[in-house]
Amino acid sequence: MNDTDDTINRILKMHTIAVVGLSPKPERASHDVARYLLDQGYKIIPVNPVQEQILGLKCYPDLSAIPEPVDLVDVFRRPEHCPPIAEEAVAIGAKALWLQLGIANDEAARLASDGGLLVVMDHCIKIEHARRR
Numbered sequence: 001m002n003d004t005d006d007t008i009n010r011i012l013k014m015h016t017i018a019v020v021g022l023s024p025k026p027e028r029a030s031h032d033v034a035r036y037l038l039d040q041g042y043k044i045i046p047v048n049p050v051q052e053q054i055l056g057l058k059c060y061p062d063l064s065a066i067p068e069p070v071d072l073v074d075v076f077r078r079p080e081h082c083p084p085i086a087e088e089a090v091a092i093g094a095k096a097l098w099l100q101l102g103i104a105n106d107e108a109a110r111l112a113s114d115g116g117l118l119v120v121m122d123h124c125i126k127i128e129h130a131r132r133r
């Protein structure tokens with residue numbers, strides 16, 4: 001098992017997931033992944049500044065507005081938006097940062113890692129979860 005597999009296995013044991021960039025549109029990957037994670041028993045917290053609710057769950061404008069501890073920050077935003085999200089994930093005491101499939105940003109990974117977070121980039125949490133079931 002490589003380091004990435006070990007990191008993914010550790011992250012998949014976490015329970016509370018803030019999904020940054022969660023779309024209200026069912027055809028979008030973020031919506032599909034969040035619905036899947038909900039169905040698997042994870043607690044999902046939508047982060048989208050222009051929505052009040054997604055999947056029947058209250059949305060928050062950013063990570064710092066979430067009033068409870070977050071284990072994992074799962075990001076569906078373009079790579080150039082990831083460093084500030086990584087900084088905010090560290091600031092709220094998250095345990096891990098996950099940049100979804102097709103998203104990689106070395107600065108965000110460094111910021112999160114330096115802040116003590118586990119980091120996964122360019123992987124889909126739904127695919128990785130299903131692969132390990």
